[in-house]
Amino acid sequence: MEFRDWHDGDDLRLLELFSDPHNAQHHHDRAMLGPSTQKPFGVGLVAVDDEIPVAAGALRAQAIHPQRMWCYIETAPLQRQRGIATALLNQLLERAPENIELKTRSASTDLTTANWLTNQGFSPIQHTQRVIVASKSFESKDFEVQQLATGSVELSKVVAEYYNATHDWDPSHLTLTQAQQLLLAPQTGAQQAFITREDTGITAFAIAYPGPVPNVVDLFIGHDPNHPDPTDHIRALLSTAGEERSLAIEIDNSTTVLNSLIETAVESDTAIVEHESTIWATDVLPHA
Secondary structure, three states, rough: EEEEEEOOOHHHHHHHHHOOOHHHHHHHHHHOOOOOOOOOOOEEEEEEEOOEEEEEEEOOOOOOOOEEEEEEEEEOHOOOOOOHHHHHHHHHHHHHOOOOOOEEEEEEOOHHHHHHHHOOEEEEEEEEEEEEEOOOOOOOOOEEEEOOOOOHHHHHHHHHHHHHHHOOOOOOOHHHHHHHHHHHHHHHHHOEEEEEEOOOOOEEEEEEOOOOOEEEEEEEEEEOOOOOOHHHHHHHHHHHOOOOEEEEEEEEEEOOOHHHHHHHHHHHOOEEEEEEEOOOOOOHHHHO
């Protein structure tokens, strides 16, 4: 077994051996595979057996989440249970800075991967769900919902504050400028921004992005982290954003206000959980 740097064309060679992505999250994570980089730091390797690529892995640093690097490894289905992933992880770590911590993601139902990650020193730190909410699942509340330009500095500020407040589990340093660049700028696909206000400030926001399925938009929804109870504001935004289309929303253990509303929709059969993931890290206690 040979381990080498990523070459042009490896993506096409590996696609011939890998199965199709199981879901949107798998497709997103697989995009980490690729060549090594310096800014931001990243390592991309391929495992080759008899001149045939059979597995690939990558480590990727994130400026806004400096505590841990993302790790992604995938082995062709017919090549698994040979220890290739373990050897590939060791090769990636040899090329990475010393004493780095890693994070990765797996499907919550994938017990084989969960056991492998545990054996490699990873422990769960977060549970996420991607939920599809049918249109008209929420009734409008007595809050005026406004549309705001996605380039608004006021919007960028509350988005950054919410993002940082809900990432204690993976500390972030998202600035106002980064919020604009990564979540709101035209290249992000952000199409619409809805807000509610209380007094003069933004209380809650919802940002709509085009999704992979027609008439289903990806929605990033949040609120002023200092507001005592923004539940009705969030409900009003869900009602407005989902009046004529379905919504795809990602929730986790930190999105507490949103979770209760989504749970109600799932129990009422107006929303379904499309995918559940577990996020793992190497710097937490096994039973944290």
